[in-house]
Amino acid sequence: MTLVSIITPSLNQARYLREAIESVRAQTYAPIEHIVVDGGSTDGTLEILAEYDGLRSVSEPDRGQSHALNKGFAMAQGDVLGWLNADDTYEPTAVIEAVSALEGVGLVYADVTRVNDDGVNPRRIRSRSEFDLWTELNLGCGIYSPAVFFRRDALESVGGLDESLHLTMDYDLWLRIGKRFPVRHVDAVWGVQRLHRDAKTMRLYNDFWPERLTVSRRHGGRFVSPLLIDRYMRNATARRLALRAAAAVYALSGKRPK
Numbered sequence: 001m002t003l004v005s006i007i008t009p010s011l012n013q014a015r016y017l018r019e020a021i022e023s024v025r026a027q028t029y030a031p032i033e034h035i036v037v038d039g040g041s042t043d044g045t046l047e048i049l050a051e052y053d054g055l056r057s058v059s060e061p062d063r064g065q066s067h068a069l070n071k072g073f074a075m076a077q078g079d080v081l082g083w084l085n086a087d088d089t090y091e092p093t094a095v096i097e098a099v100s101a102l103e104g105v106g107l108v109y110a111d112v113t114r115v116n117d118d119g120v121n122p123r124r125i126r127s128r129s130e131f132d133l134w135t136e137l138n139l140g141c142g143i144y145s146p147a148v149f150f151r152r153d154a155l156e157s158v159g160g161l162d163e164s165l166h167l168t169m170d171y172d173l174w175l176r177i178g179k180r181f182p183v184r185h186v187d188a189v190w191g192v193q194r195l196h197r198d199a200k201t202m203r204l205y206n207d208f209w210p211e212r213l214t215v216s217r218r219h220g221g222r223f224v225s226p227l228l229i230d231r232y233m234r235n236a237t238a239r240r241l242a243l244r245a246a247a248a249v250y251a252l253s254g255k256r257p258k
Contacts, residue, residue, distance in 0.1 A: 004095050004149070005078030009068035011039035013086035016194065017048055019182060021055065023089035023192075029096035035075055036086075037068040066163040072102075073160060079152050087194045088146040094190035098149035106154035106181025107174065110147040110190040117194065131183035133175070137221040140212055141171035146191025148174070154181050168211045175219045209223050 006024050010017055017036075024034045031128040038045055038059035049057045056075065062068045069083060080099055084090060094110075099109040114125045128135065128142035136142060148170075161169045177183065217223065 001031060002080055002099055003078040004029065004080040004099065005073075005076035006032060006034045006082045006084050007069055007072030008034065008036045008084050008086050009039070009065050009072065010036055010041065010045060010086035011068075012041045012043040012045065014041065014044040014048055016087040019089050020084055020086050021048075021052060023092075024084065025052075026092050027090065027095045028093050029099060029227065032079055032095060033076065035072045037062070037072040037075075039068060045180055053195045063163060064166050066161040066169045069169075070160045070163065073155060076152075080149055081152055081155060082149045083145050085192070089192045089194075090146065091190055091192070093188075094147070096148070097188055098190065100184060101184055101186050102149065104182065105184045107148065107150040107177045107183045108186060109143045109149075109174075109183070110186040110188045112144045112147050112191045112193045113189055114193045114195060117197070119194070120194075124192070127185060129187075130185055131178060135176050136175060136178065137216050137219055139173065140216065141168065141174065143170075143174050143186060143202075144191065144193055145170045146193050147189070150177060151181075157181075165211060165215070167208050168215050170215060171212060172218075175215070179219070225249060 003183065008017075008020055008024075008029070021036070024032060036049060036055065036057040038057060040059055040061045046059055049055060049059075058071070062071065079101060079237060082095070082098070083236070091113075097110070098108050109127055109131075111124055111126050113121050113122050125144065127144055127147065131143075154177050155173075157180060158173070162172050163169075165172055175184075184237055213221075
């Protein structure tokens with residue numbers, strides 16, 4: 001059986017960490033290696049880690065989430081890799097379904113259930129129903145990390161995570177893998193993504209925008225993209241007109257969607 005390595009970056013996430021660990025242990029697939037890369041927590045995280053036999057972990061200062069993940073991937077021994085943040089969880093069949101779906105592709109992804117801080121108000125958030133590089137470049141990230149698994153050789157071929165990125169390192173990685181390997185969507189829910197006030201998704205919401213646009217353009221996204229228009233055009237009618245105008249200009253110039 002293929003060894004699957006799950007990397008969990010963490011910094012002062014004791015409130016949620018146990019649920020993440022238990023969700024990995026509840027998987028219907030084996031063998032799984034779980035590595036927690038902690039950034040030097042002071043909130044009881046280390047005591048939680050010490051409770052679990054077979055859990056690999058390291059706790060030391062790092063240069064941010066991307067650096068922590070790269071450390072974890074370097075420690076990992078599996079041929080299939082997953083990335084589970086300390087405040088997220090997996091559904092029990094996530095890994096077994098992902099391993100099966102990875103046949104012939106470099107990355108697979110599914111949907112997530114999004115919950116509030118206390119776990120209430122669950123709602124299914126659908127990822128892109130089909131991976132299309134042009135769409136992903138120009139509409140922004142439509143793939144959620146708690147529901148993504150990829151092959152080690154795919155990660156190594158693109159050089160790991162860009163440690164200069166602190167918010168959209170996942171988007172950048174999906175694009176780089178998607179340029180070189182087939183990517184497959186599975187119509188299932190593999191992860192639970194938690195929104196809370198201390199999560200970067202919420203706390204640094206406005207900071208995501210410039211980094212996301214930078215990543216899009218770095219990989220060939222349009223200068224005037226739907227991503228850009230959606231950001232600045234709040235009126236629905238104006239937004240539709242701007243999108244049509246931009247599409248017409250690109251079509252006339254021969255820069256058609258691929």
